[in-house]
Amino acid sequence: MDQTTLDKLQYEDLKKLVKEYCVSDYGRRLVDELTPSSDIQTVKKTLTETNEARRILETGKTIPFIGSANIKTMLTKLNQSTVFQPDELIEMADFLRGCRKIRALITAEKTLAPKLVAMIDQMASYPEIESKLYDDIRNHQVDSSASGKLRKVRRHLEMTEQKIKDQLSRFLSASGNQRYIQDAVISLKDDRFAIPIKANYKNQVSGSIVGSSAKGTTVFIEPAAVGKLSSERDQLRGEESVIVYQILAKLTNLVAEKQTQISQNIRIIGELDFIFAKGKYSKAINGITPALNTEDRIKLVQCPHPLLSADAVPLDFTIGDRYRSLIITGPNAGGKTVTLKTVGLVTLAVMSGFQIRAEKGTTIAIFNNVFADIGDDQSLTNALSTFSSHIRNLSNILENTGTRTLLLLDEIGSGTEPNEGAAIAITLLQAYYKKGAITIATTHYGEIKDYAQNHPDFINAAMQFDVKNLRPLYQLVIGESGDSNAFWIAHKMAIPENLIAQAKGYLRHEPYDYTKIAPELLPVHHEAKAAKNNALAKGDRVLFNGGTLEGLVYRIDQGTDKVVVYSSGKMLTMPGKQLKLKMAASELYPEGYDLNQLFR
Template identity: 40%
Template sequence: MNENIKNKLEYDRLIEHLKTYATSSLGKMLIDTLSPSPYIKVVQKRLDETKEAISLLANTIPLQGVGNIQNIIEQVEKGIVLDCSNLVQISDFLYGVRKVINFFADKEAYTPILASYSKSLTALKNIEDDINQSITKGRVDINASKELKRIRRHIDIEQSKIEEKLQKFITINKKYLESTIITKRQDRFTIQVKAAYKNQVTGTQIDKSNKGNTIFIEPQIIQKHTSALISLKAEEELEEYKILAMLTEIVNSKLQEIKLNVEVIAEYDLIFAKGKYAIAIDAAMPKINVDGYTKIIAGKHPLLEGNVIPLDLEIGDTYSALAITGPNAGGKTVVLKTVGLLTIMTQLGLFIPAKDNSHIAIYSKIFVDIGDNQSLENSLSTFSSHIKNLATIIKQADKQTLVLLDELGSGTDPNEGAALAIAILEELYKKQTTIIVTTHYGEIKNYSKSHPDFNTAKMEFNEETLEPLYKLVIGKSGKSNALYISQKMGVPNHVIERAAGYIKDKNYNFEKIERKVKKIEIEYTTVEFQKGDKVLLLDKNIEGIVYQGQDKERNVAVFIEDNGEIIKEYDKRIKLIVAADKLYPDGYDIDSLFVDFKIRKQERDIARGSKKALKKIQKEIKNQKS
């Protein structure tokens, strides 16, 4: 199955849903490698496995806790000595294997396939026992060997002597100590001595605190015992390594049996995941065939949530090709995806969300052409990309092929598109493929009606509310929904009638209508601005006072009081608020407005310490002196 089909049918989402029902990473890894089988015997066996799993799920399946030990097996194969943790995982896995063997011991009568798999499992209780006797609470047990027992007894003796002598030492030297707590530094037992008294205590300085106030000293009276303890610890480590190496070798001696156990347990996890998934989606076991016959009874798309309208569809008995018509967003594409995904589910050995007595044909190839395949990398248009996909389908299709085509021939000239679509359908039909196609083209609908081995179907919609009903009706084709919907939405009847006539005979009306256009000249009036007018700068939404009226380019100089700046603006972008003659009394000196503004601005600039303002004043004073 190529990536295009996986993407269009959302195959990866189906696999991810299935994986949530596996109990171990073993099963999940196997699900990732699963692929639809084109062989009817393999598919039937897969379905029978799922059926048996469902019958057993009322019991507690002993797969919980059976972990993935694949990485541990790889370590053994590389000659690495396993640590305690890994050996315990091996023991737990082997215990799980024994539980599975015991579980299927009396179930061969009604689950013959699954029970037969348990015969491939090997119980290795002797390895379990060896590991469990040698490792307890995550470390090598003291009774794992006589030598280890001897070493650990001497370790306990030396540690007791050290603790006893340190307690006496603390009692005698208490006045020199920072604390009476015994601490280990660099694997040495030390006493915390005040820095001022470090020479009063006999021993070796091992460490000191960050500030240097505390010196960590190993008293001389325990150094002999500490050295003996270090030596014993080394012996202990070596003996533990020997024991772990011996246990690893025992595991290695039965590695092939363990690897086969891993494969069988993974297979069980996969099969029971399929059973759990079937129960979760209320699925049924379909009947299968290689004759191209599919009959879906109340089927649902497994990935759609909510109130999904069940699908009833039949193909492959009296006709081998089906053309589906209907409104946009009416569910035609969902029908294609549902048929494709239910077929793939069956070939994976999954039950399908449909009623009993549904039939699914098994195919060696499934091709889909759904949705927008536009390729930006190859600079292909949507239509070109569809055609490229269709060319591949035509070359590879045969009688064991299911082809699902969405809106065949769309994306180009309708006449050419319809003609090309019919030619493609003819070619696929000659190859005896099973075809389901959705279309808006009346030509394809009429062709399907006339062809003895084609059938039509329509997606229903509510003629009153114009809402899609997502229900497929086989043997019928939809009316011209575009005209019907247009009429319901208020398009005049004579327009609908004219459109219906154009559909039949293409006798378009080319009568030219003479148009009289009356030209209207619009005169624009502009305010002549005067000094002192209060105005609004429209672009900036700022008020100001006209400093100078229009120049030759019709720009107006406007004084902005907030910042003391004079800016020029085109007169069409200025709105008069109050004219100067209405703002000021007769004989008022309008120039004084701008002088006052400048003085006030200069005062504000000086007050805030503006260097520019100070330089300007200094320049004026210099000019006056000169």
């Protein structure tokens, strides 16, 4: 699939929404690697899996993906013959328990999820390894019950440490030692039991200095009386470490012996995590599985753009049955581009196994290719104009277009002289059509509308516009052609009616007015008016600095000759006599216009 198109249609943003529902790194990686499939059987399979996951979730059951987050990393360590630490073995036990519980949970839902049951049938369960790991590792360490030898060494170690503490307690209670002691406590410094001694008495106490305080006023001394016991303790700690390592190695080996099967479990759990992420996303949006086809037929019923909020205006749309090319017209910001992106992203979503927000009756075609030419790809480094870049994209699309291809073309032929642009656009639309593509294009050009009106396999569509309130309705009506509503906007913006009527006449190919007016018959220039009338008002456009600078009147300070003018992003205060009126606000803006918007 064309990466530029995926970027234009915000496919990665859609995948991010799904990825948020993943639990494991493996599942997130599967989302990252996902691309739309052109094989209808693959799409059917993935949509069925998504739907089965959704069904299980709707029963209220929680899928226990415990221990799955970093399991792939642990298996990599296993491949490197690394002995697992206690916490890693517990995480492996959690993973094995999760596998067992997921297997039991999904198996119990055979009627709801037959395909997922077939998947988990390939998973292995190892309850004996799981139990062994939980029994031998407790409280983040190897438990004494894991080995009789370990139990014996730890008991001896505990007795030795108690003897050391008893000796130190006697040291603390001896009256002759009181003047040396900083605090009457037994401290542990660098794994050695010691007594806090005042620094100026450190040479008066027999023993080894094992540390000191930050200020140096206290030293920690291990008295000579416990030296032999400390050596015995060190020896026991060494024996304990050897036995613990041997147990960890043995437990790691238990896992390593099942490495192949556990690797398969990891793969299946990762896939299940991915599938249930799709199911969670579907449940969140109340998605549906649409009907599928390979006959280029698309029908959207109340289908909003996947990335827009729940209250976005849904789209009703159809193509591929009675016509193969659809030309959308209407005002700027009326929703034409959103319509293209909605059709494109919904198609990619379904081809990726995602359910979509839509109503029953929705049908999606599975295409070999989807191409989009949307937005301005002007390249400054290559000195390409907007039109040059636009035509380059259209040329590349033409080269790669064939049957089972969806084309989404925004403002086709724009960016150049209108007549030439329209001619090139119509020629390309013909070429795409003859190569078997399904084309959805937007335009303002009347010639393209006329072409679509007369071609038996083309049709016009219009984005609805509320002319009374001057706002787009974001609704598509197929079979009608729209316009840019320029005349309605001109009327609302107080363009004189006689000028609007004159413009409509030009649109009907009435002759243009080429009459020359003698200079003496021209109206008085605005600057001349200004000379006669220096009264200014907020929003007036004025000249200053000898007519070289321009600004808008923001405020007239009453009782003074001072006027505050907004120019080049700054507020300037100057005498009114230095200003010349260029055009009054009453001539610039319609009645009722909020002039404060000019200064924000």
